[in-house]
Amino acid sequence: MISSTHDLYPSRMYPEPKLLERQDPVVYNRRIQQSEIQEEQLAFYERNGYLFLDRFFDETQVAEWKKELKALLELNKHADKPEVIREPGSEEIRSVFAVHRDYPVFRNITQHPGIQAIVKQILGSEVYVHQSRINVKKGFTGKEFYWHSDFETWHTEDGMPRMRALSCSIALEDNNANNGPLMIVPGSHRTFVSCVGEAPDEHYKSSLRRQEYGVPDQESLRHLVSQGGIEAPTGKAGSIVLFDCNVMHGSNSNITPYPRSNIFIVYNSVENRLQTPYSGKQPRPDFIATRS
Amino acid sequence: MISSTHDLYPSRMYPEPKLLERQDPVVYNRRIQQSEIQEEQLAFYERNGYLFLDRFFDETQVAEWKKELKALLELNKHADKPEVIREPGSEEIRSVFAVHRDYPVFRNITQHPGIQAIVKQILGSEVYVHQSRINVKKGFTGKEFYWHSDFETWHTEDGMPRMRALSCSIALEDNNANNGPLMIVPGSHRTFVSCVGEAPDEHYKSSLRRQEYGVPDQESLRHLVSQGGIEAPTGKAGSIVLFDCNVMHGSNSNITPYPRSNIFIVYNSVENRLQTPYSGKQPRPDFIATRS
Numbered sequence: 001m002i003s004s005t006h007d008l009y010p011s012r013m014y015p016e017p018k019l020l021e022r023q024d025p026v027v028y029n030r031r032i033q034q035s036e037i038q039e040e041q042l043a044f045y046e047r048n049g050y051l052f053l054d055r056f057f058d059e060t061q062v063a064e065w066k067k068e069l070k071a072l073l074e075l076n077k078h079a080d081k082p083e084v085i086r087e088p089g090s091e092e093i094r095s096v097f098a099v100h101r102d103y104p105v106f107r108n109i110t111q112h113p114g115i116q117a118i119v120k121q122i123l124g125s126e127v128y129v130h131q132s133r134i135n136v137k138k139g140f141t142g143k144e145f146y147w148h149s150d151f152e153t154w155h156t157e158d159g160m161p162r163m164r165a166l167s168c169s170i171a172l173e174d175n176n177a178n179n180g181p182l183m184i185v186p187g188s189h190r191t192f193v194s195c196v197g198e199a200p201d202e203h204y205k206s207s208l209r210r211q212e213y214g215v216p217d218q219e220s221l222r223h224l225v226s227q228g229g230i231e232a233p234t235g236k237a238g239s240i241v242l243f244d245c246n247v248m249h250g251s252n253s254n255i256t257p258y259p260r261s262n263i264f265i266v267y268n269s270v271e272n273r274l275q276t277p278y279s280g281k282q283p284r285p286d287f288i289a290t291r292s
Numbered sequence: 293m294i295s296s297t298h299d300l301y302p303s304r305m306y307p308e309p310k311l312l313e314r315q316d317p318v319v320y321n322r323r324i325q326q327s328e329i330q331e332e333q334l335a336f337y338e339r340n341g342y343l344f345l346d347r348f349f350d351e352t353q354v355a356e357w358k359k360e361l362k363a364l365l366e367l368n369k370h371a372d373k374p375e376v377i378r379e380p381g382s383e384e385i386r387s388v389f390a391v392h393r394d395y396p397v398f399r400n401i402t403q404h405p406g407i408q409a410i411v412k413q414i415l416g417s418e419v420y421v422h423q424s425r426i427n428v429k430k431g432f433t434g435k436e437f438y439w440h441s442d443f444e445t446w447h448t449e450d451g452m453p454r455m456r457a458l459s460c461s462i463a464l465e466d467n468n469a470n471n472g473p474l475m476i477v478p479g480s481h482r483t484f485v486s487c488v489g490e491a492p493d494e495h496y497k498s499s500l501r502r503q504e505y506g507v508p509d510q511e512s513l514r515h516l517v518s519q520g521g522i523e524a525p526t527g528k529a530g531s532i533v534l535f536d537c538n539v540m541h542g543s544n545s546n547i548t549p550y551p552r553s554n555i556f557i558v559y560n561s562v563e564n565r566l567q568t569p570y571s572g573k574q575p576r577p578d579f580i581a582t583r584s
Contacts, residue, residue, distance in 0.1 A: 139510075140510055140513070144544075144545045144547055146547055147547060177469035177470075177524065178469075178475055178522050178524055178544070180544060183470055183547075183548070218431075218432055218549070221432070221549055222549045225548070225549050230470050230548055232469065232470055250547050251547075252436075252470070252472060252544045252545045252546065252547055253436045253544045253545040254544065255436055255438055255439060255475075255542050255543075255544055256475070256517070256522055257510070257513055257514045257517050
């Protein structure tokens with residue numbers, strides 16, 4: 001275990017929350033080396049911690065993936081395996097993890113040349129898939145996801161050393177303002193919110209259904225929002241949003257009839273491979289955080 | 293008890309949901325007799341079932357009412373009385389009912405000449421306050437309100453005979469797309485969704501915290517939304533939204549730091565006073581539904 005004196009981003013070990021300055025770059029390679037995004041877009045990502053690209057994939061492509069998603073959900077309808085996460089208080093599937101590992105069509109998506117080019121540009125190195133999943137936010141009963149920084153969890157529970165990872169979410173439905181879209185606090189990626197409390201062993205089993213540890217406090221959230229506001233990028237199915245591992249994000253519930261499902265891929269730099277978790281606890285299983 | 297053969301809007305008595313055509317006017321007096329709203333606005337209300345008026349009240353006025361609201365919440369912090377409704381699973385106040393009866397400042401708001409003029413125009417008669425409350429949707433933890441028609445409840449549980457009532461919601465904070473604003477299905481006021489199931493006695497005690505009966509089914513909601521879409525009027529504090537008693541509406545949760553509180557007044561026509569509840573059960577108490 002790495003001693004806490006070397007931990008740049010300590011969390012869940014102090015009785016009070018702390019705001020710590022980010023010690024890592026956001027964009028690791030500023031010299032444009034791909035044609036998928038331009039200099040201004042890269043600058044936008046660096047400043048805000050995210051980038052939204054409307055209609056990155058076309059309708060035909062999305063229709064095909066939705067068919068695959070449907071088949072995947074049908075296949076796992078009654079599956080009793082840890083990769084399949086269900087809604088609190090129901091048997092509805094909320095997420096299926098490790099789709100890049102278990103299903104060739106989803107593996108191919110994570111290897112898409114356009115996405116790979118952008119991700120390598122931002123992270124300035126080769127990359128690998130740290131985590132992948134499909135998320136289904138059903139109409140009528142879609143639950144909220146409270147505010148969080150992914151990095152806080154990946155660092156504390158998985159041992160990701162530095163902020164050199166990002167998520168890519170591919171929308172399989174139109175996102176509008178009312179169906180519980182992803183909300184981001186622009187600029188929040190520059191601050192690490194050290195959360196209070198200590199997570200119990202095997203915390204992931206409940207946290208994937210409802211978050212209880214590693215939850216940022218209200219005062220820190222108020223501060224970040226007062227500085228950056230809240231953006232909820234909305235657009236057509238096939239749009240993608242890329243966001244930094246430390247940007248604060250969440251989403252409200254969805255009572256509209258419009259479902260909101262997406263393919264979610266986390267890329268990590270090969271120079272940022274996982275270490276022993278900073279919590280000192282057992283690492284989470286491979287389907288949540290690739291270690292091999 | 294009025295026999296079900298005379299009930300134009302039966303609900304909670306059939307095993308299947310039904311869509312019934314509205315049997316009542318929406319605008320009872322089309323000849324403009326006030327200067328607060330224009331002919332096109334009245335036509336908008338008739339077509340869509342609601343009307344949003346941004347900045348109807350100015351900032352000074354809103355600031356004064358917010359002070360009154362704060363005092364009211366403080367006063368009722370530990371109050372153990374039925375008018376004070378708390379969030380499920382916490383002691384936070386969600387609503388305080390009968391504010392027009394118990395607090396002079398709120399009584400005065402319900403008598404505001406501008407609002408009264410519009411309401412009498414639409415309902416085509418003198419009016420009285422059927423229900424009043426203040427609603428507090430806190431930041432971070434504001435819960436959702438599922439889709440419902442107010443009239444379905446007022447008719448079934450309170451004995452309101454016809455659709456000749458409307459709600460006026462006065463925003464005490466800015467409403468934006470992300471802090472759980474009121475969502476309305478335009479045009480849905482022309483259809484009565486007869487809900488399945490039968491409510492138990494004293495249903496109101498739990499339904500004010502979480503709705504379980506009189507809930508429209510997903511297929512009916514999908515149908516209404518496919519025809520009218522969803523609108524979430526947003527604007528400045530001091531804006532008002534007037535909406536028909538039968539328009540389908542609801543709101544998502546609110547994880548943003550921005551609270552959303554409002555003063556909520558239901559006006560009913562004096563020609564539409566409450567009868568025996570159509571459910572055949574005991575009427576709800578006066579603080580929810582004025583009978584005297």
